[in-house]
Amino acid sequence: MPGILPQPGIMDIALYVGGTSSIEGVSDVVKLSSNENPFGCSDAVKVAYGKAGHGLHRYPSTDHAGLRAAIAEVHGLDGERIICGVGSDEVLQFVTMAYAGVGDEVIYTEHGFSMYPILAKMVGAKGVVVPERERMVDVDAILAACTQKTKIVFIANPGNPTGTMLPPEEVARLADGLPDGAILVHDGAYTEFVAGADGGAALVEARENVIMTRTFSKIYGLGGLRIGWGYAPKEIIDVLNRVRQPFNLSTVQLEVGEAAVRDQAWVEKCRADNTRLRTWLRDALAEHGVDSDPSSANFILARFADQAEAEACDEYLKTQGLIVRRVAGYGLPNCLRITVGDEPGCRRVAHAIGQFKAGAR
Numbered sequence: 615m616p617g618i619l620p621q622p623g624i625m626d627i628a629l630y631v632g633g634t635s636s637i638e639g640v641s642d643v644v645k646l647s648s649n650e651n652p653f654g655c656s657d658a659v660k661v662a663y664g665k666a667g668h669g670l671h672r673y674p675s676t677d678h679a680g681l682r683a684a685i686a687e688v689h690g691l692d693g694e695r696i697i698c699g700v701g702s703d704e705v706l707q708f709v710t711m712a713y714a715g716v717g718d719e720v721i722y723t724e725h726g727f728s729m730y731p732i733l734a735k736m737v738g739a740k741g742v743v744v745p746e747r748e749r750m751v752d753v754d755a756i757l758a759a760c761t762q763k764t765k766i767v768f769i770a771n772p773g774n775p776t777g778t779m780l781p782p783e784e785v786a787r788l789a790d791g792l793p794d795g796a797i798l799v800h801d802g803a804y805t806e807f808v809a810g811a812d813g814g815a816a817l818v819e820a821r822e823n824v825i826m827t828r829t830f831s832k833i834y835g836l837g838g839l840r841i842g843w844g845y846a847p848k849e850i851i852d853v854l855n856r857v858r859q860p861f862n863l864s865t866v867q868l869e870v871g872e873a874a875v876r877d878q879a880w881v882e883k884c885r886a887d888n889t890r891l892r893t894w895l896r897d898a899l900a901e902h903g904v905d906s907d908p909s910s911a912n913f914i915l916a917r918f919a920d921q922a923e924a925e926a927c928d929e930y931l932k933t934q935g936l937i938v939r940r941v942a943g944y945g946l947p948n949c950l951r952i953t954v955g956d957e958p959g960c961r962r963v964a965h966a967i968g969q970f971k972a973g974a975r
């Protein structure tokens with residue numbers, strides 16, 4: 615097409631590939647590839663979803679006051695410093711659009727979440743990839759990579775797909791060491807799986823250069839509805855609200871999100887189940903000679919001898935109706951990321967990996 619060209623960087627974006635959810639010719643499939651809650655969402659949330667159907671002719675609130683107030687109340691935060699988005703992905707997008715552009719640098723780590731490079735390219739900024747240490751974010755390496763052009767540093771904590779977690783002191787050291795003009799984005803998509811973790815809220819309170827993002831997609835079991843939020847200093851929230859579409863969240867998202875955040879009993883139950891089943895799965899895989907780092911999330915990063923063994927195992931699991939995630943694209947070709955399922959799901963995947971290691975192909 616003559617002269618019709620996208621902005622710089624956009625054609626460098628490879629289209630996102632999500633976790634598959636079906637296998638041809640296999641029924642009774644267990645999907646352990648997208649870190650979804652195997653128990654779904656709570657009953658209170660389903661009731662709210664039904665009720666929300668009655669108000670679909672109305673435009674949603676543009677300021678999200680109800681949902682923000684509920685989040686603020688439950689988490690003990692200032693509702694004026696919360697922003698809600700279409701998944702936390704949209705909040706990450708607001709930050710990137712508002713603070714980075716051509717000529718700027720955006721830092722993420724070698725095994726970092728795949729949205730970060732996509733977002734940097736979307737705005738024409740230069741993505742700077744920093745090595746990790748044994749699948750763990752390395753604060754010193756990030757600080758060494760910072761320049762006057764650094765505008766955003768993204769870390770997920772716990773990390774995806776590593777599942778490893780930096781202690782709060784290390785995150786604080788990272789925030790304190792950033793150059794002027796750089797923002798630390800502390801992506802807390804898996805915070806709820808860690809008892810007592812605040813997702814970076816205290817860090818946001820104490821500093822001017824940190825934003826925390828959170829999601830309803832993981833422990834709340836609402837990946838299909840697309841709701842996330844961020845918490846940041848008022849000045850940053852004021853900027854992000856200018857690039858947010860006024861009606862980005864539907865009435866359904868707002869009402870269901872509010873019911874979900876108020877049902878913390880469900881969160882606690884799911885956290886306890888996840889912790890118990892994750893420990894069981896990690897031990898069961900270790901018995902079959904498949905190691906993994908201690909995970910703070912709702913998945914395990916299973917390590918195999920090499921890429922060939924990881925791929926062969928993935929193929930075998932597919933024949934058994936089990937879908938897990940290959941993570942070669944995250945610089946982890948010898949690993950498979952396995953979501954912690956319900957108990958039958960965990961037993962099935964552990965059994966199949968045992969059979970694979972015992973020679974089944």
Ligand SMILES: *Cc1c(COP(=O)(O)O)cnc(C)c1O
Nearest residue numbers: 701702703727770774803829831
């Ligand atoms: C799943 C995930 C998200 C966001 O998901 P949304 O559904 O957009 O809220 C963000 N960061 C990481 C690291 C994730 O794994």
